[in-house]
Amino acid sequence: xxxxxxxxxxxxxxxxxxxxxxxxxxxxxxxxxxxxxxxxxxxxxxxxxxxxxxxxxxxxxxxxxxxxxxxxxxxxxxxxxxxxxxxxxxxxxxxxxxxxxxxxxxxxxxxxxxxxxxxxxxxxxxxxxxxxxxxxxxxxxxxxxxxxxxxxxxxxxxxxxxxxxxxxxxxxxxxxxxxxxxxxxxxxxxxxxxxxxxxxxxxxxxxxxxxxxxxxxxxxxxxxxxxxxxxxxxxxxxxxxxxxxxxxxxxxxxxxxxxxxxxxxxxxxxxxxxxxxxxxxxxxxxxxxxxxxxxxxxxxxxxxxxxxxxxxxxxxxxxxxxxxxxxxxxxxxxxxxxxxxxxxxxxxxxxxxxxxxxxxxxxxxxxxxxxxxxxxxxxxxxxxxxxxxxxxxxxxxxxxxxxxxxxxxxxxxxxxxxxxxxxxxxxxxxxxxxxxxxxxxxxxxxxxxxxxxxxxxxxxxxxxxxxxxxxxxxxxxxxxxxxxxxxxx
Numbered sequence: 001x002x003x004x005x006x007x008x009x010x011x012x013x014x015x016x017x018x019x020x021x022x023x024x025x026x027x028x029x030x031x032x033x034x035x036x037x038x039x040x041x042x043x044x045x046x047x048x049x050x051x052x053x054x055x056x057x058x059x060x061x062x063x064x065x066x067x068x069x070x071x072x073x074x075x076x077x078x079x080x081x082x083x084x085x086x087x088x089x090x091x092x093x094x095x096x097x098x099x100x101x102x103x104x105x106x107x108x109x110x111x112x113x114x115x116x117x118x119x120x121x122x123x124x125x126x127x128x129x130x131x132x133x134x135x136x137x138x139x140x141x142x143x144x145x146x147x148x149x150x151x152x153x154x155x156x157x158x159x160x161x162x163x164x165x166x167x168x169x170x171x172x173x174x175x176x177x178x179x180x181x182x183x184x185x186x187x188x189x190x191x192x193x194x195x196x197x198x199x200x201x202x203x204x205x206x207x208x209x210x211x212x213x214x215x216x217x218x219x220x221x222x223x224x225x226x227x228x229x230x231x232x233x234x235x236x237x238x239x240x241x242x243x244x245x246x247x248x249x250x251x252x253x254x255x256x257x258x259x260x261x262x263x264x265x266x267x268x269x270x271x272x273x274x275x276x277x278x279x280x281x282x283x284x285x286x287x288x289x290x291x292x293x294x295x296x297x298x299x300x301x302x303x304x305x306x307x308x309x310x311x312x313x314x315x316x317x318x319x320x321x322x323x324x325x326x327x328x329x330x331x332x333x334x335x336x337x338x339x340x341x342x343x344x345x346x347x348x349x350x351x352x353x354x355x356x357x358x359x360x361x362x363x364x365x366x367x368x369x370x371x372x373x374x375x376x377x378x379x380x381x382x383x384x385x386x387x388x389x390x391x392x393x394x395x396x397x398x399x400x401x402x403x404x405x406x407x408x409x410x411x412x413x414x415x416x417x418x419x420x421x422x423x424x425x426x427x428x429x430x431x432x433x434x435x436x437x438x439x440x441x442x443x444x445x446x447x448x449x450x451x452x453x454x455x456x457x458x459x460x461x462x463x464x465x466x467x468x469x470x471x472x473x474x475x476x477x478x479x480x481x482x483x484x485x486x487x488x489x
Contacts, residue, residue: 005058005067007046008075009114015039016107023100033090033454036103040083040110047075057486063187065118069486073327073479074117074254077334081247082110084458088342089239091452092349093142102142106243109135113251122171122186122263125255129167129219132248133160139243140236152235159218159228167215173208174263177201188262196266209271212259219252220308223282230289233301234354238345241297245304246338250330253311257323257487260315268318273409276316280416283309287423296356299427300340303380306420307333310395313413317398323484325395328477332379332387332469339462340376343369346455356431361440366449368456370435372463377428379466382421387466390473392421 003010015036022035050058050067057068067075086106093102108131115128137160141153171186178185180201181194198205217225233241264271286306293299307329314326344354347369352358363370379386399413440446469476 003060004050005060005065005118007050008043008067008079009111009118011043011046012039012107012111012114015042016104016111019104019107020100029094029096029099030090032100032103033086036086036107037083039107040079040086043114044076044079044083047072047079060118063120064124065115066120067118068489069479070483071117071486073331073483074250075114077250077331078110078113078117078247081243081250081334081338082106084338084342084461085239085243085247087461088242088345088455088458090454092237092239092345092455096143098142102139105135105139105142108132109139109243109248113247116251116254119258120188122174122188122191122259124186125258126167126171129251129255130164132251133164133219136160136240136244136248139240140232142237142240146235148235149237150235152232155228156232156236163215163218163225166211170208170211170215173204173211177204177208188258191263192265195264205267206270209264216252216256216259217278220249220256220311221305222278222308222312223285223305226282226286226305226308229305230298230301233304234295234297238297238341238348241300242338242341242345245300245341246334249304249308250334253308253326253330256315257326261318261323261487265318272316272318275312276409276413279309279312279316279413281309282306282312283416283420287420287427290424290427293427294356296344296354296359296431297341299356299431300337300344303424303427304337306424307337307380309420310392310417313395313399313417316413317401317410319398319401320481320484320488321401322395322398323487324477324481325391325398327480327483329388329391329395331476331480332391332466335462335465335469336376336379336388339459339466340373340380342455342458342462343373343376346451346459347449349452349455350449352449356434357441359431359434360438361446362435364440364446366451369449369451369459372459373435374432375463375466377431379470381425381428383425385470387469387473390470390477392417394477 019032019035023032057066059066093099112128112131116125119125119128137153137157140156141149143149174191175184175186177198178191178194181197221229283306286302286309290299290302311326311329314322379388382388382392396414396417399410
């Protein structure tokens with residue numbers, strides 16, 4: 001049995017187990033953060049070394065888990081997000097109780113994401129999702145005395161539990177249906193083969209499909225399963241919000257890629273228009289709702305909903321080029337949205353509120369924070385030469401190619417994406433206006449902000465990544481193309 005396929009998961013799980021023990025010996029919260037960063041770094045090294053070795057895909061337990069170009073890329077995305085969140089958390093939670101549990105939960109949540117990335121089986125994928133979800137419920141409610149946080153954790157748990165039930169019931173139906181076509185299975189390859197022969201059981205298949213869509217739709221905040229996101233994103237600690245938006249949400253899209261494009265590809269003609277309509281509705285409602293928000297975290301939450309709509313385009317089109325664009329946008333969005341929430345967290349530590357109006361005159365108090373937020377927001381809007389522009393070009397061109405090849409309706413996905421990107425520019429530019437144009441409120445302090453170094457470093461990593469991807473997009477497009485090829489292989 002080749003254990004190299006699960007070295008990243010093993011390393012991270014061992015560090016997650018070790019941190020509570022280490023905390024009994026060393027009480028310093030920054031040391032615990034350093035140990036957590038070391039775990040993430042070693043896990044990243046395990047992924048990198050596999051590809052440096054050049055031995056090809058690593059397979060664990062007859063293909064139950066696979067480390068290939070697709071899973072490897074997403075592992076690096078999830079580990080990068082975890083690294084940035086932990087780095088920012090070193091200062092953000094240093095005075096909180098149960099810091100060891102906080103870092104343990106982040107590492108366990110990341111382990112779940114890695115399992116989802118590597119899984120070739122629907123049930124294993126479900127287990128990975130649940131590991132991440134259960135850890136996330138606790139992290140959202142980490143600050144128990146915070147009323148908003150407690151409320152957010154409760155809502156997240158209720159909605160999450162309901163979505164998990166739908167997913168599990170859908171998986172059980174699929175397992176039973178594959179038994180009617182031969183041997184019952186939950187492997188994506190086996191499901192895909194069975195689905196092609198289940199013409200007499202379309203109603204049951206659609207029931208299973210709808211249930212899984214409900215479950216996965218919750219994870220990615222797809223309309224109409226998005227209601228939890230604004231409240232949870234607002235109430236959760238800002239560093240954890242970054243983990244949710246840049247990490248666990250991307251995990252949901254990995255699950256959807258595998259389910260729709262591997263397990264359900266035989267009936268793609270039946271569901272592609274449905275997913276396309278959901279994509280348009282999701283991006284439109286997300287952007288329109290963001291227009292009138294006064295809280296920066298709620299605005300970014302609705303922005304995340306809109307971004308989910310953009311990525312759904314890749315699933316609706318379903319070509320290798322479209323998936324390349326979807327993966328590319330997931331990669332860029334992890335740094336864009338993750339960085340934006342860390343900016344919010346950083347400013348919160350120096351007594352800057354979460355209302356958009358609290359950002360008035362920010363450029364005069366911290367030009368670095370204002371510049372960083374501007375870069376991240378403009379990238380989210382798709383302004384060149386930033387990462388968001390590059391990924392949207394690839395993503396939005398994929399339905400145009402699909403339309404040219406015969407599916408005329410797909411062109412409307414590109415049109416909707418472009419229009420919605422233009423709408424989003426308004427509320428992103430409003431924040432920039434507050435930071436650079438508006439004056440400080442009367443009586444407000446004009447003193448320069450003293451930023452925590454670890455949090456400033458986390459923000460800087462995200463900004464540099466966004467600029468680098470935007471300036472040298474082809475390098476990252478090639479990585480994403482290889483990942484898409486591995487998925488379909």
